[in-house]
Amino acid sequence: MDPFLYLDRDTFVHRLDPRTKMFLLVGAFVLAFLFLNPLYGLVVLAAVLAFGALARSLSNLGRIRFILVAIALVTTALWCIFASGETPLFLFVELEALLYGIGVALRISTTIIAGMIFLSTTRNEEITTGLVKLGIPYRFAFAVSTALRLVPAVATTGATIGQAQRSRGLDLDEGGVLERVRKRVPLLIPVFVSTIRSTNIFSMALESKGFGASPTRSYFLHLEMTRRDAIVLVVVALLLAVALYLRFAGYGGLEGVTR
Amino acid sequence: MVFRLFFGCGEGDDIAEPAISIRGLAYRYRGQEKPALDGVDLDVAEGEFVVVMGPSGAGKSTLCTTLNGLVPHFFRGRIDGEVEIRGRSTRDGKVGEFAREVGLVFQDFEAQLFSTNVALEVAFGPENFSVERGEMKRRVEGVLGRVRLEGFEGRQPATLSGGQKQRLAIASVLAIEPRILCLDEPTTDLDPVGKLGVFEIASELKERDDVTLIVVEHETEETLEADRIVILREGRVVTDRPAREVLRDVELLQESRIMPLGVARFFHEMGLWQGQLPLTPAEGLREFRQRGWQIDAGRHRELVAEDAEREEGYGEALIEVEGLSHRYPNGVVALEGVDLAVRRGEFLAVLGQNGSGKTTLVKHFNGLLEPTEGSVRVEGKTTTEQGIRTLGQTVGYVFQNPDHQIFSDTVSDEVAFGPKIRGLEEAEVEERVKEALAAVGLTGYEEEDPFGLTKGERQRVAVASVLAVRPEVLILDEPTTGLDYAEQRSMMDLVRRLNESGSTIIVVTHTMWVVAEYAHRAAVVRDGRVVLSGVVREVFAEEERLRDASLRPPHIVSLGNALGHTVLSVDEMLRVAGKGER
Numbered sequence: 022m023d024p025f026l027y028l029d030r031d032t033f034v035h036r037l038d039p040r041t042k043m044f045l046l047v048g049a050f051v052l053a054f055l056f057l058n059p060l061y062g063l064v065v066l067a068a069v070l071a072f073g074a075l076a077r078s079l080s081n082l083g084r085i086r087f088i089l090v091a092i093a094l095v096t097t098a099l100w101c102i103f104a105s106g107e108t109p110l111f112l113f114v115e116l117e118a119l120l121y122g123i124g125v126a127l128r129i130s131t132t133i134i135a136g137m138i139f140l141s142t143t144r145n146e147e148i149t150t151g152l153v154k155l156g157i158p159y160r161f162a163f164a165v166s167t168a169l170r171l172v173p174a175v176a177t178t179g180a181t182i183g184q185a186q187r188s189r190g191l192d193l194d195e196g197g198v199l200e201r202v203r204k205r206v207p208l209l210i211p212v213f214v215s216t217i218r219s220t221n222i223f224s225m226a227l228e229s230k231g232f233g234a235s236p237t238r239s240y241f242l243h244l245e246m247t248r249r250d251a252i253v254l255v256v257v258a259l260l261l262a263v264a265l266y267l268r269f270a271g272y273g274g275l276e277g278v279t280r
Numbered sequence: 281m282v283f284r285l286f287f288g289c290g291e292g293d294d295i296a297e298p299a300i301s302i303r304g305l306a307y308r309y310r311g312q313e314k315p316a317l318d319g320v321d322l323d324v325a326e327g328e329f330v331v332v333m334g335p336s337g338a339g340k341s342t343l344c345t346t347l348n349g350l351v352p353h354f355f356r357g358r359i360d361g362e363v364e365i366r367g368r369s370t371r372d373g374k375v376g377e378f379a380r381e382v383g384l385v386f387q388d389f390e391a392q393l394f395s396t397n398v399a400l401e402v403a404f405g406p407e408n409f410s411v412e413r414g415e416m417k418r419r420v421e422g423v424l425g426r427v428r429l430e431g432f433e434g435r436q437p438a439t440l441s442g443g444q445k446q447r448l449a450i451a452s453v454l455a456i457e458p459r460i461l462c463l464d465e466p467t468t469d470l471d472p473v474g475k476l477g478v479f480e481i482a483s484e485l486k487e488r489d490d491v492t493l494i495v496v497e498h499e500t501e502e503t504l505e506a507d508r509i510v511i512l513r514e515g516r517v518v519t520d521r522p523a524r525e526v527l528r529d530v531e532l533l534q535e536s537r538i539m540p541l542g543v544a545r546f547f548h549e550m551g552l553w554q555g556q557l558p559l560t561p562a563e564g565l566r567e568f569r570q571r572g573w574q575i576d577a578g579r580h581r582e583l584v585a586e587d588a589e590r591e592e593g594y595g596e597a598l599i600e601v602e603g604l605s606h607r608y609p610n611g612v613v614a615l616e617g618v619d620l621a622v623r624r625g626e627f628l629a630v631l632g633q634n635g636s637g638k639t640t641l642v643k644h645f646n647g648l649l650e651p652t653e654g655s656v657r658v659e660g661k662t663t664t665e666q667g668i669r670t671l672g673q674t675v676g677y678v679f680q681n682p683d684h685q686i687f688s689d690t691v692s693d694e695v696a697f698g699p700k701i702r703g704l705e706e707a708e709v710e711e712r713v714k715e716a717l718a719a720v721g722l723t724g725y726e727e728e729d730p731f732g733l734t735k736g737e738r739q740r741v742a743v744a745s746v747l748a749v750r751p752e753v754l755i756l757d758e759p760t761t762g763l764d765y766a767e768q769r770s771m772m773d774l775v776r777r778l779n780e781s782g783s784t785i786i787v788v789t790h791t792m793w794v795v796a797e798y799a800h801r802a803a804v805v806r807d808g809r810v811v812l813s814g815v816v817r818e819v820f821a822e823e824e825r826l827r828d829a830s831l832r833p834p835h836i837v838s839l840g841n842a843l844g845h846t847v848l849s850v851d852e853m854l855r856v857a858g859k860g861e862r
Contacts, residue, residue, distance in 0.1 A: 025396055025436065025438070027396050029396075029397070029434065029436065144396045144397075144400075145395070145396050146395060146396060146400050167394070170394060178684075181679075181684055182684045182685070184643075184648050184679075185677075185679040185684045185685040186685060187648070187668055188646055188648060188668070188672060188676075188677040188679070188746075189672065189685065189697060189698050189701070189745065189746065189749075190669055190672045190698055190701045190702055190749065191701060192669055192701075206687060207685075207687045207697070209687075210686075210687035211683060211684050211685060211686065211687055214683055214731070215681075215683055215684065218391075218683070219388065219390070219391040222386055222388050222391040222392060223391050223392065223394065224354075225345070225350055225354060225386065226386055226391070226392035228348075228350060228354060228375040228376065228379070229348055229350065229375065229379055229383070229384040229386075229453070230379060230404055230405040230408060230452065230453065230456065231376045231379035231380065231405055231408035231409055231456060232376065232408055233376055233408070234374065234375075234376025234377055234379060234380075234408055234409060235376070235408065235409055235410050237410045238407055238408060238410055239406070239407050239410045239411055239412060239413060239416065240407060240413075241399070241400060241403035241406075241407055241413065241416055241417075241420075242400070243413065
């Protein structure tokens, strides 16, 4: 199984400097959290998805579709129950509460999707090098990229261990909540043991390849801000400015919700 | 060459400093009672190729980690004595500094590859040493050429085969341009042709670049190229002599729990004295012919007849595979059009190189995977309608890495897990645990902590925990990987006993001598198809076709094939060979 989310494609987005992509990511977060109105939220989501399509990186969303749908449904449902508004819709649910729920769900989904597109189009090493160029110490930048790598690696080990335990008759999908948690013990212990073991070898291998041996370091990846990056940065900055102006002018909010 | 030999022989001469000099080295990990190394003295000359052998727990890996200072700097423990790399003590510098001198490649190659493509993986070392970019590019190119991975620069390491990954791990260390290269069991997880590739590269490095090589290896057939063999036991050097001399010393190897070369052992048993022993199949063939020995065709026919008799003895078909294809969600076709039947009582080996699809195939037998096309029937019913939980009663599956399934505090809890989860009564569970532990020879280990056991013992716990469910069929994925020769033997003897007492056995492996000596039938998988299957003797007669699937029979089988009669072990060879003095 593939321990990385990165999709090796040759697109306009892939060729952007990682620093530009980090700015894009932050920009997407700001846009997502700026507007509560689901209509505006949908526009932001559509823009993010269009960008993902441009990067030919939407296939990775399939990996997390279950989580995305689950989070969206649960968020919407919870706010329907806990928020209240003015216009009754059905039972005890008001229109404003529903819209608010959808708005929050869109925010969360958009941030996750934007993050996924970022990881699908940016190499781990590019993230490290980009962070270093932004003034972050190398060791810290390396730790960030290692953590990003660890998540899918643990998931892969977990899948193997799950197969091994299911072969022994473990049925994970039966019983109540407590029962289900208890049933995961046979998965967790081997996952911990294997992860600790391979992390140990990993750090030995790092030392053996001279990690941190010399105070300075060179980089194989050559990062360069091109005109392409400049254009993208300007466009995104303008977009943000317009969005901020709209928001402060009173658009994109949601009236009549009380939490 | 001449110079190297000269320097290599001069013990303690002051013309050239040895690449590695170890004096009175002892090391004990913190919290361990027994020392891992206990008074090791070893000199390795510049350009020498030294193979280190020895049983599990002899201190081989610890010795490797002393070479670049991981011991004592990385591990906690108590060190005595001195390790000098080209005159400099490893106590006097950081691991990173010695990384320039000594390249260390670990056994577990998966855990040491972490980059998103091959070129970046190789560049990581030079980056750490601030090598300038142009030079770095040159090195990446040169090193990839040396390990035969040209054109793979942009590939993701995860998509490479086992052999390619191991070669990449070597390349990533070579890019730092160390003068000494230490490989810790580089071929353990590789198929025979992958193994050969690693050793070819090692020899080339030695010849071309005069790199000093220290290789830990447990398969004797791979050590023929070495200059010297060092045998460790319980942290001490027990033998340190020229390689061919050690390989001819059949009794010494057997005592040291190392598998002797098949050809050497055969001629040794035939009464040749040590100095005359041929080592390779080619040398053996020449010797055999020169001495005018013959294969007794009549006795060989007996062997074939015994195979046929065994074939008759099997029961009905337990597992029937028809037109099986499997496509993974990402579109990769792992299996295509596989037909296979396993009868009750068989001992089947599924062979193939890393990534050939052999594990995918057997995962269909217990319902872990479902066919994309075709069908798999177990006891007449398709696996899809039975489901994994029901199938688990009939088909037990022992995974390759015991650490992927062990989680209990005691051995008996671990073994009891399967029966308990199937709702058996306590008395019955106890009975099953007792029976399973007895079967794997772990009676008396009930209250032990499984994590404190050796790998071989943990492997047995894993087998016992599957046996406790009393399955008809037992699938073992790579049951001998990571075990030393004695442990491999005892593991396979155990599997054979289970087979003789009625279990149907399916072993997935690429350890060829295990197949030759233990399995009855073999199925060779290549690129998702079964390209060759039948009685092991017939399959191993087809050396060419095996080689196409990256497999190579053991030396003794090759010798037999060259003599026109396939034998599967040294004992069979002894049975059919006659000195032919009529």
